[in-house]
Every structure is written in C-alpha cells, then in structure tokens.
Amino acid sequence: MGIVAAVIVFSVLVFFHELGHFVFAKFSGVYVEKFSIGFGPVVLSKTWGETEYALSLIPLGGYVKMYGENPSEVDENDDDRLKGRSFNEQSLKARTAIISAGPIFNFILAALLFTVVYLIGVPRLLPIAGAIQEDMPANVFLQKGDIILSINDTKIEFWDEMSTIIRNHAGEELLFKIKRDEQILDVNIIPKISITKNIFGEDVKVGLIGIQPDGTTINVVYNPAKAISLGLKKTYEVTKLTLVGIVKLVSRVIPADNIGGPILIFQMARDTAKAGLNSLLMFTAIISINLAILNLLPIPILDGGHLFFNLIEAITRKPVNLRMREVGQMIGLALILALTFFAFYNDIVRIIKG
Secondary structure (H helix, E strand, O other): OHHHHHHHHHHHHHHHHHHHHHHHHHHOOOOEEEEEEEEEEEEEEEEEOOEEEEEEEEEEEEEEEEOOOOHHHOOOOOOHHHOOOOHHHOOHHHHHHHHHHHHHHHHHHHHHHHHHHHHHOEEEEOOEEEEEOOOOOHHHHOOOOOEEEEEOOEEOOOHHHHHHHHHOOOOOOEEEEEEEOOEEEEEEEOOEEEEEEOOOOOEEEEEEOOEEEOOOEEEEOOOHHHHHHHHHHHHHHHHHHHHHHHHHHHOOOOOHHHOOOHHHHHHHHHHHHHHOHHHHHHHHHHHHHHHHHHHHOOOOOOHHHHHHHHHHHHHHOOOOOHHHHHHHHHHHHHHHHHHHHHHHHHHHHHHHHO
C-alpha cells in the first residue's frame, strides 16, 4: 500500500508538472512529439493526433518532448507541418510561458489539493485543558477540563488560536475567560518567557503557561468559497516556509543532513497514506510546492536554468549561444546528480540509524 501510494504521489506530481509544459506548448503552436510519465522503457503508448502519450517503466519523473528544443534538430527541409513549430522558433515570451507553466501547474495542484482537504474537513483540537504542568503559570489558575472561551476579549474556538496568542505574548498579562463546569470565570495569567526551538532548530522566545490539550477534536468542514480561500492561503504559507528553509539551509542554519531524497519521500508517502486520505493529500500538496520551487532554482537543466537563459536573452537582445547552454547543462546535471547522491546518502543513513 505504501509503495502504491508513493508511486501515485510521484505520478500525479509529474503529470501536472509536465501537463503545464504540454498545455502551453500546444497553445503556442509548438509541435509536441511525446508526453511521457516516467523514464526508461515504454510500458504503454498511444498516439493521439500528432503526439505520442506514454507510460514508462521508472515512475520517478517524466518529460514533454518538443520539436526543436535542441536547435540542431531543426531541418530546413522538414515538411510544412513542422515549419515554424519548433520550440526555439517561438518568441521569447512564448518560450518563457512554456517553461514557467510546469512549476505554475505544481502550485495550482497544491492549491487544489489543499482546497479538497478543507472541503473534506480537517480535525481541530478544542480549547479544553488537559494535563497542567505544576511549576507553570496555568497551575495556579486553571484546572483539567476548563474550556477557554476567550483571551483579552478575542473569542477562542480552537486550541491553535489560544496557543498562538499565548506564544506571542510572553511576559504579558492576559485575561482568560473560562468555563468550569457551569461557571464562567475570568482569570489573569502571565505567560512565562521561555526559549524553545522553532521548526528550523533556531532558539526563539515564546510565551508558555504549561497546559496541554485534553485531545478532544472536531472535524471542521468548510464551504467551497472558504475552502478555496484557505487553500490559496495554505499554498502561500507553505511556499514562504519552503523558501525560508532553503535560505537557512544555504546559510547552514539547518544542517545539510536534513535533505531527503526519493527514499524519504516514499517512506513519508507510506506513513501519510496510513494516516488517511487527508494526510496524503496534504503531503502531496507540500511536495508539489517543493517540486515547483526546486524547478525554479536558476540551475541549468532545471526550468529555472532555462528561465535564467531567457532573462539573459531579454537583457542582451540575443539568445545565449549553444556552446554556453551545453556547458551550463553539463554543470547543472553534475549539480543535480551530486544533490541526488547526497540525498540518497542521507536517506540510507536514516534507515541504518533506524
């Protein structure tokens, strides 16, 4: 089941990415020779119109083969149906749109998946006190089973809303309105200033009162308009978080051994599939965003590298010469292979360590 889930995740991500290139290539009039999901020997193949659609053996990628991506492929003696339809004969604007479409479709896929998650419904913790730490501020004022109704007149419906307010007001007095049995009580609590680690492993100052949730959750289902809004917001938040993570990785705030490869993704896909459909959809959306951002990095061989060449062309008013492109592609390939090898190495080390 885990392997099947991982293959489905990879296939969906690749399909949408390549679909972006394909749709914009077709729209621009480029002759698309082949649309393949996977690499290696072709398992299934069908030609519709002028394009061959293939499912290949190795489900770890895919590609759209456009006529004339390599200028040497173009022959002046080609038949009339190919004249003016090579990729490199298109305008700079059209080529940029075709290249950008892959990552853009991955962002769109992420937003769609997040939207579906909110339409299905997400479990959210209720603000009900569970275990309370003895040496913390909450121990003086709260009891197990207390329901937090509001903080500083801000209505509290879910645990994360309460937690955010507390964390952001370290050392500041907060007015809690709570329900205890049939009583409504007002209590003032000052969150203790604490140093903890954020998701990047950095020390940050937060407020804590020493309270844990009792574990009661409800499934919150959103209407279509709200689900779309939340889906777009979540896509933005994950994109921003991923970009910050890359910056911190480059600046060595995050250790390089955090980089994961296909093995880690397969394991995570397996685990999220076991956790349920919503978890798998969320995971797929996050990986889709990561794939989009990775492809936009200005590394030759990736979409971002091609866009970088287009930027140079826009500035100099002439295409980057073929030799420079070829050298860039070789350097880019070497970088990607090195990164892939390092990611595999990290994955194997994780497996060995258990």
